[in-house]
Amino acid sequence: MDFNLAVIPAETAGSSPGRPVAVYAGGQMGYGELDGMSDRLATGLERAGLRPGDVVGLQLPNIPQFLIAYFGILNAGGAVMPLNVMLEAPEVAFQLRDSGARFLLTFEAILDDAARGADVVITVLPLFHIFGMSPILNVCVRFGCTMSLVPRFDPAAVLTAIQRDRATIFDGVPAMFTGLLAYPALAGYGVSPRNARGKVVKDELVRDHGGKDSRNAAGGGGPWNE
Numbered sequence: 001m002d003f004n005l006a007v008i009p010a011e012t013a014g015s016s017p018g019r020p021v022a023v024y025a026g027g028q029m030g031y032g033e034l035d036g037m038s039d040r041l042a043t044g045l046e047r048a049g050l051r052p053g054d055v056v057g058l059q060l061p062n063i064p065q066f067l068i069a070y071f072g073i074l075n076a077g078g079a080v081m082p083l084n085v086m087l088e089a090p091e092v093a094f095q096l097r098d099s100g101a102r103f104l105l106t107f108e109a110i111l112d113d114a115a116r117g118a119d120v121v122i123t124v125l126p127l128f129h130i131f132g133m134s135p136i137l138n139v140c141v142r143f144g145c146t147m148s149l150v151p152r153f154d155p156a157a158v159l160t161a162i163q164r165d166r167a168t169i170f171d172g173v174p175a176m177f178t179g180l181l182a183y184p185a186l187a188g189y190g191v192s193p194r195n196a197r198g199k200v201v202k203d204e205l206v207r208d209h210g211g212k213d214s215r216n217a218a219g220g221g222g223p224w225n226e
Helices: 008-015 031-047 064-075 089-099 108-116 130-143 155-165 174-182 203-208
Strands: 020-024 027-030 055-059 079-082 103-106 120-123 146-149
Touching (some): 020 064, 027 031, 064 079, 120 130, 130 146
């Protein structure tokens, strides 16, 4: 029995090829299938230029493709670097740069974001203030983001910038989010605060503004575009 991770699928497939290695909604995958598909992926990676010891990012949830990719990378001699699927584009880009990864196996949409590696950040907080200078200016420049500059807070100006520049992050203070939620023409901009981060807006504020979900928005938010 071998404990080399690169070859254990082949060893188990040799003795129990039809045994399910995984069952999931809609089907199952046997050890023989896993061995064959991971071998084909390994061959593809080698043809693409993967060399033994190269780091390969792997950003997939618990789906059959994760197993195929994991053992395929190992079979090709690569080093697997698992990535949280919740990471945003700048975070993925940083992990790839920092590790020296030569490949990323992930969903196409995530790959596009990682290749771009830059969010668009609404920059309305004053840059002369530490809140604007450190978490916005310095972080954006460090990770290659794009700042959408808004000289002074005005709901219409901020919403226009979010829509025009397809902003994905909005760091602000509670009064700004209150002002946006109260803005009569908010619905006309086709944006909504989703997956926002930061301080908590009281539930009463959400109810007062028609149930728009800003409870995680005050203090920072994004992505904003539908």
